[in-house]
Amino acid sequence: MTKNYSNALFVSDLHLMEDRPECIRAFFQFLKWIPEEIEALFILGDFFEYWVGDDVDLPYSTEVADALAETSRRKSITIYFLPGNRDFAIGKAYCDRAHMILLEADEVPLIIAKHRVLLSHGDLYCTDDKKYLMFRRIIRHPWVLKMLRSLSKKRRIKIAETLRAASKNKYQRHPIPIDVTPEAIKQTLIKNKCDILVHGHTHLADIHLDLQNQENAQSPRRMVLGDWHHYGWYGKIDQNGPTLHRFTVDNPVF
Incomplete structure (x- = not known):
């Protein structure tokens, strides 16, 4: 991707x-709020709690697609979607309905206000979680995806709900937040020569300087987007660099 923007917003x-209608309402309000001068919106994964295929209409997915499409038309904004670990099965069909451009790479470079920016969901940087990374390689293999898509819609939903329950149970037993490993971030910054790395996944919202060179204000920065629960988060990059913004989900003021 070689796009060049003056500014952009980010959520993940x-x-x-x-059963979380307040987050859906907050997202619709966020879309209506987006200022006219914003050129692009990037949704960096785990947009939905789970996704079992574009052929399965979840109770709220059509409303979300319609709201995104209306925002794209009304505001002349380009909307991108980069899949996460919970919604990697979202495909071009749904993205077309929502007027989103599907980004299929794990890492996406672009230029925003002369900053070299790298986008990712962020799960690949949690290299200490070896069991998850092995599961990721298996579940995203084209043969496995083809097999899963051949199952009935009811069966796919059941599998997704089982995996979701297992993930929730694991967190309840070991409530230690996952985080990226410093070495993974270091290698990513070196390999991609970026000024700003933007990712989500860990829910640990913050803006960090290069882990290896924090005393240098010109070091690469890492903007970590937060999850939407009691609070919601969005990031922005413009000529002033990256900024991170928080709001209450029940009564959002952006």
Whole structure:
């Protein structure tokens, strides 16, 4: 991707689902709020709590697609979607309905206000979680995805709910936040020669300087987007660099 923008907004980890209508409402309000001068919106994964295929209409997915499409038309903004670990099965069909451009790479470079920016969901940087990374390689293999898509819609939903319950149970037993490893971030910054790395996944919202060179204000910066729960988060990059913004989900003021 070689796009060049003057500014952009970023969100991730909304985990939209039927029993969290307040987050869906907050997202719709966020879309209406987006200032006219914003050129692009990037949704960096885990947009939905789970996704089992573009052929399965979840109770709220059509409303979300319609809101995104209307925002794209009304505001002349380009909307991108980069899949996360919970919604990697979102495909071009749904993105087309929502007027989103599907980004299929794990890492996406671009230029924003002369900053070299790298986008990712962020799960690949949690290299200490070896069991998850092995599961990721298996579940995203084209043969496995083809097999899963051949199952009935009811069966796919059941599998997704089982995996979701297992993940929740694991966190309840070991409530230690996952985080990236410093070495993974260091290697990513070196390999991609970026000024700003933007990712989500860990829910640990913050803006960091290069882990290896924190005393240098010109060091690469890492903007970590937060999840939407009691609070919601969005990031922005413009000529002033990256900024991170928090709001309450129940009564959002952006």
